[in-house]
Amino acid sequence: MIGIRKVIFKGSVPSFASKEKGKSFRETNTLSTPNRDSNIDLSVINSLVYCESSALDYAATETELSQNLQQLSEKARSTTEFIQRLKGMADKVNENCSEFEVVVSSQCDALIQAIHERKRQLLDFIRQDKDVKLRTLKDQVSTCTCKLQHTTGLLQFCIEALKETDSAAFLQVGSMLINRVANIDITWHKDVVTSPRISHEFDLTLEDKSVLRSIEQLNFIQMKPPCAPAVIPEECSAENNSVTIAWQPPPTSYVEGYVLELDDGNGGEFREVYCGKETICTVDGLHFNSMYNARVKAFNSTGEGEYSDLIGLQTAEVAWFSFDPCLAPTELQFSEDNCTVACEGYEHRVALGSVGFSRGVHYWEFSVNRYDSDTDPSFGIARLDVSKDQMLGKDDKGWSMYIDRQRSWFMHNSVHEQRSEGGIQPGSTVGVLLDLDRHQLSFYVNEEPQGPIAFQDLYGVFYPAVSLNRGVSVTLHTAIDPPSDSEES
Template identity: 55%
Template sequence: MEEELRCSQCTGYYHVPVILVCRHALCLACAGALQKPAAPPARSEDEGSVAPAEDLHETSEVDKLSVLSDADSGVSCSSRPTSLVGAPEGGSSSDPPPPPPVYTIACPQCSVLTPTDEAGAQGLTRFKVLAAVVDKHLERYQVAEPCQLCDAATAPRPAQVFCDQCLVFYCGPCREACHPARGPLAAHWLVSVAEGRALLRARRREREGRCTHHPQEHVSMYCLTCRLPVCVLCLHHGRHHAHDVHALNAVTKTHKTELSQALQQLSEKARAATEFIHTLKTLSEEVHGNCREVEGVIVAQVDALVEALQARRVDLINWVRRQRDAKVHSLRDQVQEYTHTLQSTTATIHFCIEALKESDPASFMEAQEILEERVNAMSRDWDQSMVSEPRVPPHFNLTLDDKTLLTAIQQLTFIQLKPPGTPSMIPEECSAENNSVTIAWAPHHTSCVTGYTLEIDDGAGGAFREVYSGEQTVCTIDGLHFNSIYRARVRAFNSTGNSPFCEPLCLQTAEVAWFTYESSHPDVTISATGFTVSCDSYEHRVVLGSVGFSRGAHYWEYTLERYDGNADIAFGLGRIDICKEMILGKCGGSWSMYIDSERSWLMHGGEHFNRTAGGVRAGDTVGLLLSLPEKTLSFFVNGELQGYVSLAGVTGVLYPAVSLNRSVVLNLQTGLHPPQALVETPVAAKT
């Protein structure tokens, strides 16, 4: 709170604080030092014209209503000083507008100008609550009161006494110099600093409780229109008699309650901020620990790289040395070979030289052919096998390819060290429609994610199974069971590992099935809505529904919009892969009731059974009730049971189906709850 009690201009504790129009406070002396003459108002061409009475009245009322006061806190503020507001009593719509300001005071915090009249800073409203809080703070912490007469060029000395008549705090030297205990001043009452503060507070409270217009009266009411504390005389004889006036204590209590509630909310925010700061400090310590851990890992990994590099250096050096040994061995072999040949050549040369010295011509001629052959053969050997170059070069045509390694070292950086954080579901973007659910999630904000794994259960509280794995953050799952609550969960993964699964999100599919016809044959025509079907062929064509069933009970109806009374119509169920060019029920993957205008048959796998009298006409309704828990398919004509088929032992997904020809137009109604009368039908219940 210390900074709230110090003036932004002099940085000392507030002394006689006043309020500026920007709601900032200044010491009275600081405000006086900052006041400057106001700029003259701009003169218009029609300055001499008189403003209409309505404008003058509006301006006067605005100025009067701009006054702001809080009697309990002692804070009052206005857009203009009090002296600039029109007289509260006897005012009329013809009151002249307020005069232009004489001085302005620039706020040192926000630079907003506060206008004043000729009184200057002395005319500003006193910040009484702030002055009281400063006094309490100084007394609580025993802060010395500065002397009010010390030289302003130096820091004032602490006051020692207070004169009740002069209303001035004196230090010892200033009291001796300015307030000697002789003459008329000897009769003044000098008290301690603490007593002086108490006297000033008491007198200030006495003044604050008085009405500004009727000093003999205490304020007891508060005018909400003018936002001013008023006395009884102001209420009955002043301009406030027609205003909204309430008891001052009641208004004060209301405002204190509102302020207390606002302070409580602010205190909660401060408490949350304190806890967050504590968390941040804890995280700072954790950061140091984690940094040391990462540093250790880096040192270990770099040491391992250095060891691997040194081992590779040894391997490369050993390889070069092996190459050296091979070259040396090859050169040594070449030297030995050339040396042996040279020795043979030298011996032959010496032998031939000695032969040339033979004096007997006959003896020489006997050996000359042999000698010539040996010399020629040896010469040929030199030409053929003796090369004047080394078999291997003495230098090494090797350059260490370190560019890739240097690039890798320069690109050596960090990757995600840990598995990603747990992703979170986005409930507002998740939805369930018919027997499909759409699930959306968001990654953890600090994670590096490669992909996600989505799992759902079986809609009956069973085990989870994976339904999606990829990079997307939204997934739609079709073909689920109706009237089931599915739990979905998701986790993220990257090259390091998997995150934990998030908390499961529950989504409920539709209670009843809604589906349309699926176009499956060129002879079949389906309306744009998907609910009306007709056929262009005289042969039967099968049409399946868009949704299959494998669990639960479902009910749907067909209405015969057109029927000539001769053709058979087959209603029932079928597998997705049944033949669509024969009547429904003829193949093993379909079950049906086919009916004409006089009787009906049940059929499955080409077998006809349970012939029942009674047919259909245009406008009739055929209902189908599929009960997979009971393994039955019941048929109703205009609400009356026509027959049922047992589905015992049947598993897998079954689709609503119908077969018709060009004599029939059917309209489909789905999304229906089974009528209670049909559910309670004795035969249906038995099945």
């Protein structure tokens, strides 16, 4: 503890001694240092501040060191775990190496087995060729031997005849023997071939250079996703509402298959339309007057590669099509490249077009070739699974206008409505306007509107259709422009 000291001066009084009277020397010469109490308080405060600052520095240092130690400890722990993983990977390397050796050995064994199998086939071929040669030579030997025996017999007979002393007897057979010998001599080169029919050599050489090159090129490849295939523009095409895309494999990649994708023909999202090993694909049933973008990518067991460059293909602006006999009942007869249809039965039968529509504006016409009876041919559209053994429009899969010589009606699901005056006769035309932008169907007779808009709210895929029976024949006309007044409807 710090005390307060008093300073006492002896001898002469300092110049600053007190001059007050009535005070003792001790009293007058006792000096208290000016501001001493104040200085002592500051020292104490400074000491306390220093102690507190030291304590704070210690705590901060201790905290920082603890944090650093904790971080270092985490790193040491993660490094220890990493070392354990490395050791585990070393074990996996040994295990995978053994498995891979087994796979490679089995593949090489399969190649060796294939070589042995091919060797067996080649040796069998050689033996078969040998048998053919031996059989041919044997046949030739047999033929020559037989000819030689006959000739030898004739020679012996002629020699005996020459020994004949009876001239009359010799003359009886002499001319015959002369002719016989002369004939054999003339035909000898035809009957006896003096060269082998077949060579004793095997005119074959085993071509093994390509196989040896393949064996020399037998090596490991690093399995990774393949590069992008290259589309071949000159082999790509669009016809009617189908497109054909061709591509070539990436030259330095292992490919197990390809995925072909097409957008919706309106700049929408791509969707997969083909997956397989072929390098050419035709996609049918697309929208008309649409630009389709196509792309293709390759894949293998490690994953899928990058997409190829896009290629755009434009489908036909207007649809041209015919009837599809494969979808028609047997009572219908088709001609003129499946554009003309007739029916031999008395019951109505439905014929469908070869293409379906789900977007755009489409117009086609039927020309009436024959109309002999009082029947009602029906024209319109239908779903693919429409009932084909009754009049078009009788079920909910058909929308039609049936017409006779004087008037017409619209019909769907057996509901008749909108009777309109005006009929057909041989030479008349019936037009069908399917506007799927507005989702409505209209009809024309001789290029004039037949009644109001027949049907609305049409969504989905629709096929051109007609139903007819005995006495009626019509011809389909496609890829034609709709009547001019259709734009106003």
